[in-house]
Amino acid sequence: MKILVTGGAGYIGSICVEILINKGYQVVVFDNLSEGHILAVDPKALFVKGDIADRDLLFSVFAAEKPQAVIHFAAKALVSESMKFPSLYFQNNVAYGINLLDALVKFGVKRIVFSSTCSVYGSVNRIPIDENVSVRPENPYGESKLLFEKMLEWYRKIHGIRPVIFRYFNAAGATGSHGEHHRMETHLIPRILQVALGLEPKIEIYGHDYPTDDGTAVRDYIHVVDLVEAHIKALEIPFEGVYNLGNAKGYSVLQIIELSRNITSRPIPAVFTSRRAGDPPILVADFSKAFKTFGWKPKNDMSSIIHSAWLWHKSHPQGYG
The missing domain is CATH 3.90.25.10 (UDP-galactose 4-epimerase, domain 1)
Incomplete structure (x- = not known):
């Protein structure tokens, strides 16, 4: 199976690519390197430098490589920055994301695994947080992720794509060869x-x-390898919907x-x-x-x-x- 990984040169994305390659998947990495690192990309993956803002380039990659599924990590992801520059977050995480969704439709790709966030919940009175808790983001980053979740639902209803949405609770940790390196470290x-x-x-x-x-x-922290294993299960087992990923x-x-x-x-x-x-x-x-749904813990x-x-x-x- 060939997988397109947007943001595959970033922290979580590069570790996902590493593990996908080790499990025998073919991987195409699509990343603009604004936050990712070329040295983090597994050399066995095909790397395309590009931004999901570039609709023509994105469509050409789908046409040439014919991915069977997409794992979508590419996003702006700093809470504090989003509170200063909300336009960056709504533009990158929402508006440009439409290009990716339209590519799925045009090229008949039904499976997308989306990297969302627990920031969609905001401050809550019930701990631990399950997926039925009301979503009330307190920053534009969380709001932008929630808006993309809503777009996925409409594309599911109208175009029949089958999204899996994972709301992360603070990914951390490393493998032997890949770890966390942000140009502006906030974690x-x-x-x-x-x-x-x-x-x-x-x-x-x-x-x-x-x-x-x-x-x-x-905060609830989850090892990045555990996180990636959930994404791989989403490729192997037919399920859909929204799921929290954390350690409880x-x-x-x-x-x-x-x-x-x-x-x-x-x-x-x-x-x-x-x-x-x-x-x-x-x-x-x-x-x-x-x-309960796909046996992940x-x-x-x-x-x-x-x-x-x-x-x-x-x-x-x-x-x-």
Whole structure:
């Protein structure tokens, strides 16, 4: 089976490509390299540098390569940036996404697996969060992902595509050869490990007055390999719909820092600063729907997530640079 992976040079996308290749899939990577890295692309994959904004190029790739399914990772994905420049998020994640959906229709590709986010939920009163919780995004990033989910539903009804939507809860961790390297790093675990490596002097904690046990935000983390395994199941098993992917266990920022200190044996200085706009206090997944529908559950705990990330960052202190 040939799979087109948009955003396949990025963090999650490149690891997905690595595992797809190892499982015998043919893979076409479509990425504009604005956030991804050419060195992160598995050399056994066909790489096309391009943007989903380029409708003609996208259509030409579908015509030439004839993918049988699409995994769609390509997106702007910074909450704080979306609060400053919402137009970037609605343009890239929604408007340009229409080109991809139209390509599916034109070339008869029915299967798409979409990388969505728990940010669609916003602040919720019920923890853990299942798929029936009302969606109330608190930032343009989450809103843009929700809008694309809604477009997928209409294309399902009208054109018969079969989407699988995965709402991620904080992907983290690494494989031996691929890890997390963003040009502007906002994710907690790689920021902590940059401090552990001596590349940054301290880790800033955004907010200490949340309604949580220690006052810092609580998040559910999932190993990126577990995440990718769900995507591969979506290619192999005929199911559709919306599914949360997480570990069903929340960790506060302070707990993650302390666990990282234990794993790295480094002091990791930390300081408090103000909250970031658009950050909910608690996000923890209920992944039982995924387990009941296609037998997925995470295999890696928080320690193994941080340990794998630490091994990769130690061997790649400058990332792919």
